[in-house]
Amino acid sequence: MSDLTRAMGISRPSLYAAFGNKEETFRQAIARYAxxxxxxxxxxxxxxxAYEVAAHYLRSNVEAVTRPERPAGCLSIQGGLAGNPEDQRIIDFLAASRRAGEARFSERFRQAIEDGNLSAAEDPADLARYLAAVAAGIAVQAAGGATRSELQAVAERSLRAFPQTPAA
Structure with a gap:
């Protein structure tokens, strides 16, 4: 909070007056980030x-977590991994946010099955979980120093495992 208030040129009471307590300020920051x-x-x-959904998501994720003007990685992932026990409500909030995102992908893949561009043999929830796991891994690797080109290769390798057309 000290870094934030210093960067904004305001006092903690002013910050809390504008955004609420520390937890509410963080929740608002996450909402803006999303x-x-x-x-x-x-x-x-x-x-x-469905394939284009996955491709756009993973390729854009690599770009987002390796932006040179930002810290490497993902705020949601890093926040969930670096939390202290006293921050359990924030950790739970971040996990729920990630699950909600995963549910959106699952619903989109369910729609892709109905539209006929994804095989009915596919499990939309499994595909969504797969994408979430790959994206989270990319974010963690970015924070650990992996380069954009290395992570682009991971995304492309992952996409080769993603179904492109319905089974005949």
């Missing part, structure tokens, strides 16, 4: 096929 820095999720979900 809306602005993760806008690519909505773009991905709007793609015409």
């Amino acid at each position: 809306r602005v820095d993760m806008a690519y999720v909505d773009e991905a979900l709007g793609q015409p096929t």
